[in-house]
Amino acid sequence: MNQQKPEGAKVQISKNGPYIVSGDVALSKEIIGANEDGESVKWEQKQKYPSHGQYALCRCGCSANKPFCDGSHTKAGFDGTETASRQPYLDQAKVIQGPTMSLTDVESLCAFARFCDPHGGVWNLVSATDNPSASKQFLGQVCDCPSGRLVAWDKQTGKPIEPVYEPSICLIEDPAKGCSGPLWLRGGVQLIGGDGFEYEVRNRVTLCRCGASQNKPFCDGTHASIGFSDKN
Known part of the structure; x- marks a missing residue:
């Protein structure tokens, strides 16, 4: 699951303090778009922030x-x-096999974005991945998972199927639940712990910004239960 580190794109966790972002990583705000049933179905970009070489x-x-x-x-x-946990993703993951694709799942990384839920849920859709329409639906929902809790794998190649992202950070907003969500690190931004530990470089991870996660530095969905808002 390790991918090549983008040059200079880094988030340093400061002890009991902020995330220090360096490498001129783009910052934007993304909204979880819902359908009339309140299901998460698409990402919508709301705002781009001015470029900064380093910010906290x-x-x-x-x-x-x-x-x-x-x-x-x-x-x-x-x-x-x-x-x-500081174990690599695959060492923590549960594997669910389907006919043409498999699904890996690390539940502790769930950021409660709920893209996994429509159409009966990705855990059921994986068993129908030999059906073209079900396979497309499955891939779309898995790849929209911001936290990287869920990853789809091509059984023929043995490789993960991932969306392509430039190194970037998004602030997630969740209007359907009336709250602000986590920081969404995309495109292999290096995360470094307060003690210097280098977390596994991944294409998608979500970091707590409400301060209340029990799985720091990662989001565990607590922002929704406490109604966290980033409005000042």
């Missing part, structure tokens, strides 16, 4: 200048201890 993104959820850090973590006494 709030990790505690308390900044009055979100998404950027304003030092509020110090006053709030934020505990940003990293508790997530």
Whole structure:
């Protein structure tokens, strides 16, 4: 699952403080678009932020200048201890076999974006991947999963099927649930822990920005249950 590191695209986690982004990584806001039944069906870009070579993104959820850090973590006494597994993705993953594709799933990485749910859910669709329409639906839903919890694999080649992203960070908004979601790292941005540990470089990961995840630095969906908003 490791992919080549883009030159300079990096997020450094500071101890009990913000995410320090370097390498001129593009920052934008993306909305989870829902259908009339409230199901997540598409991504919609809402806003692009001006380019910065280096910037600090709030990790505690308390900044009055979100998404950027304003030092509020110090006053709030934020505990940003990293508790997530540091094992490679595939060492943690459950594998579900289908006829032409398989699905890997690491449930602890779920960011509650819910693209996996329509059409009976990807866990059922994988068994119908020899059907062209079901296969297309399955791939679309899996590849829209921002956290990389879910990955589709071509059984003939043994390789993952991934969307192509430039190194970038998106701020997720979830109007259907009335909350702001995590930071979405895309395109192989290197994540470095507060102790210098280099997390596995992946195409898609989501990082907590509400401050309340029990799986830091990764999002665990808590933003939805607490109604986190990045409106200042």
